[in-house]
Amino acid sequence: MQIASLSLRSLRYLVAVADAGSVTGAARRLHVSQPSISEAVAALEAELGVALLLRHHARGVTLTPAGSRVVAEARLLLRHAEDFVHAAASLGAEAVGEVSMGCFLTLAPRYLPALLAGLGRDIPGLSVRVEEGDHGEMLAGLEAGRTEIALTYDFDMPPGLTVTPIAQLAPVAVLPARHRLARGARVRLADLVEEPFLLLDLPHSRDYFAGIFRAAGLTPRIAFRSRSQELLRGLVGNGLGWTIQNVQPESPYAIDGTRITSLPLDAGLPAVRLVLAAAPGPASRPAVRALARYIEAAFQKGGVFDAQYPRAGST
DSSP states (O other): OOGGGSOHHHHHHHHHHHHHTSHHHHHHHHTSOHHHHHHHHHHHHHHHTSOOEEEOTTSOEEEOHHHHHHHHHHHHHHHHHHHHHHHHHTTTOOOOEEEEEEEETTTHHHHHHHHHHHHHHHOTTEEEEEEEEOHHHHHHHHHHTSOSEEEEEOSSOOTTOEEEEEEEEOOEEEEETTOTTTTSSOOOGGGTTTSEEEEEOOTTHHHHHHHHHHHTTOOOEEEEEESOHHHHHHHHHTTSOBEEESSOOSSSBOTTSOBEEEEEOOTTSOOEEEEEEEOHHHHTSHHHHHHHHHHHHHHSTTSTTTTSSOBTTOO
């Protein structure tokens, strides 16, 4: 097989079919005919000598294991091709192009608005497409090539990823504004353990919170579980319990307008490490490197997020 025989168009059609889950959906998205896409994908399968799609009558298509690998590599190749076009059109200019970024769903509402607004001002040629999810979804997006870089926590990172530490965030107690301990400078976990605890029930997150109690030799009274951090803050504001968070909004109000307060917990409790994770290939793209540098700078001394949270080991 000659490398030149693989057309970017065929790869683009294959990725579109994978994203849409059907040839019909891909044709609609790309505004081309279904036969054109079917013929291009079939030619690609013949050229590679491997089946890429499982075709289900009236139920669309799914990727074969080989197809998943090819689609992940095709996404990277197409992004490199886009980088090449942008670079050739703007030699000497700053980073340009689109980066697909994953973001842990509790981090996105706190950090992304300022980051995206700053990028628009400082690197206008760089655009970011965001995919939110839990930690497992972040890793799956990187593996499948849907995303090139992810802002997430350092939970069970698989080997092979490029992982850059960004910040350490210490746990804080989130209490109703009129809680008996709300006026203190710090609160002890032991002073809250008998009260109803509201658990952020996400994979890895729930294990992290269990570890906090375990480190203090305590067992929480779990009264409510939710995947939504904002829901938990609203429940706290309405006096239904308390919770632990590492990411704190600037506002002392929950989304429903009730008032809450956040206090540092016992020094020495496990913190979480905020990281940027990327697969080695995407991590080398100029646009991805520019985005990573920008995010790193935002959390460094003097950056937009510097000193806005109690850090691990702070008082």
